[in-house]
Amino acid sequence: MSGDPQRIMVSSRSGRVHVVARPRHDVVVRGGDSTTDAAGVLTVDGGPSDRVEIECPEGTHVTVGASSGRVVLDGSFGDVRVTTSSGRVEIGRAVSVDVRSASGAVVVDDCAGECRVVATSGRIEVGRAGSLVADNGSGRVVAGRVGGAVVHTGSGRIRIGADASSSLTVRSVSGAVEVDLPVGSTPAVHVVSTSGRTRSECAPGTDGAVDIETVTGRIDVRCR
Amino acid sequence: MSAQPPGALVFTDIVGFTQFTEQQGDERALAVLDRQDAIVRAHLPTDARVVKELGDGLFLWFADPCAAVTTCLTLQEQFAAEAGRDLPLWVRMGVHWGSPRRRGDDLIGHDVNLTARIAAIAGAGELVVSQMLVEAADLRAVDVDLHELGPVFVRGVAAPVPLYRLVRT
Numbered sequence: 384m385s386g387d388p389q390r391i392m393v394s395s396r397s398g399r400v401h402v403v404a405r406p407r408h409d410v411v412v413r414g415g416d417s418t419t420d421a422a423g424v425l426t427v428d429g430g431p432s433d434r435v436e437i438e439c440p441e442g443t444h445v446t447v448g449a450s451s452g453r454v455v456l457d458g459s460f461g462d463v464r465v466t467t468s469s470g471r472v473e474i475g476r477a478v479s480v481d482v483r484s485a486s487g488a489v490v491v492d493d494c495a496g497e498c499r500v501v502a503t504s505g506r507i508e509v510g511r512a513g514s515l516v517a518d519n520g521s522g523r524v525v526a527g528r529v530g531g532a533v534v535h536t537g538s539g540r541i542r543i544g545a546d547a548s549s550s551l552t553v554r555s556v557s558g559a560v561e562v563d564l565p566v567g568s569t570p571a572v573h574v575v576s577t578s579g580r581t582r583s584e585c586a587p588g589t590d591g592a593v594d595i596e597t598v599t600g601r602i603d604v605r606c607r
Numbered sequence: 608m609s610a611q612p613p614g615a616l617v618f619t620d621i622v623g624f625t626q627f628t629e630q631q632g633d634e635r636a637l638a639v640l641d642r643q644d645a646i647v648r649a650h651l652p653t654d655a656r657v658v659k660e661l662g663d664g665l666f667l668w669f670a671d672p673c674a675a676v677t678t679c680l681t682l683q684e685q686f687a688a689e690a691g692r693d694l695p696l697w698v699r700m701g702v703h704w705g706s707p708r709r710r711g712d713d714l715i716g717h718d719v720n721l722t723a724r725i726a727a728i729a730g731a732g733e734l735v736v737s738q739m740l741v742e743a744a745d746l747r748a749v750d751v752d753l754h755e756l757g758p759v760f761v762r763g764v765a766a767p768v769p770l771y772r773l774v775r776t
Contacts (some may be wrong), residue, residue: 446758464755537622
């Protein structure tokens with residue numbers, strides 16, 4: 384493969400997919416059948432049960448389609464796309480992320496741009512993200528620090544840490560919602576729960592926006 | 608059963624509807640479905656139809672793939688404009704191009720099943736489309752961006768299916 388950044392597409396019906404991005408120039412694949420097309424895209428077919436292990440340069444764009452089995456991406460990647468029916472998904476660092484999972488936890492450490500996670504059930508954990516778009520049918524959503532967020536859940540607790548001046552929109556049917564902003568933040572706050580307690584400790588202002596609506600479940604917005 | 612001309616198949620589903628019904632009761636849930644139904648029927652082109660209602664979801668058929676895309680995007684915008692805690696119109700949509708078989712007013716077949724699976728991949732407010740829909744539609748005439756999701760394994764289908772998230776530019 385040549386050019387920078389490179390792109391890898393992996394499909395695996397079952398079996399673990401492990402991709403490691405290191406400071407290197409070549410790609411090493413263990414398991415599955417590999418082909419490279421004219422555009423330089425490396426396609427790896429993991430077959431029905433192969434374990435696939437790939438080492439690639441940092442900044443590589445990686446797309447993984449899996450049916451079951453754990454998907455782990457260690458290191459620093461470009462754009463990452465993962466879909467899986469079941470199995471835990473772990474992603475280290477990426478420029479952008481799109482993960483879709485029917486079940487199984489999704490864990491993203493650091494996403495510089497948009498981190499989009501759609502889950503039917505299972506926990507969503509994001510350490511840092513430029514922005515977060517999370518959709519969870521039933522399951523917790525936890526984000527350490529994001530520059531903005533749009534979150535939808537049917538049920539499950541939501542806890543988001545956000546930068547000052549962030550725009551946060553949360554829509555949930557049931558489950559507590561907690562938002563933590565830096566000390567001194569003065570966002571415009573709109574919090575409404577049909578049958579849950581709401582509380583905002585932040586001084587009102589126009590620096591950022593927090594917009595939360597739930598049917599049931601308490602809402603807490605803190606600036607401390 | 609008779610053959611149906613190729614068309615765009617659309618499945619929709621309201622995210623969190625089961626929890627909403629449990630929390631708010633059947634009457635409020637029915638009000639949500641009534642509003643969804645009114646919005647959809649107000650925006651359907653004349654050569655499209657609601658094939659059937661599936662609980663909180665809808666199965667739609669369009670003769671024209673571009674009309675399916677533009678209508679679904681408009682529906683998502685309408686849903687977003689009206690959605691709130693009393694009206695959780697947080698809708699996922701999947702669109703596929705195929706040739707189902709007709710059974711009375713109903714449509715059945717592999718392409719129908721696949722469309723339902725594609726819709727399940729989408730998140731609230733999203734439109735996910737198949738490669739076959741993209742190939743059938745001349746999307747240059749529509750201001751949209753395609754975000755490749757990659758090869759996606761869906762339940763009941765052996766080979767991975769290329770899917771895209773489609774957004775208005």
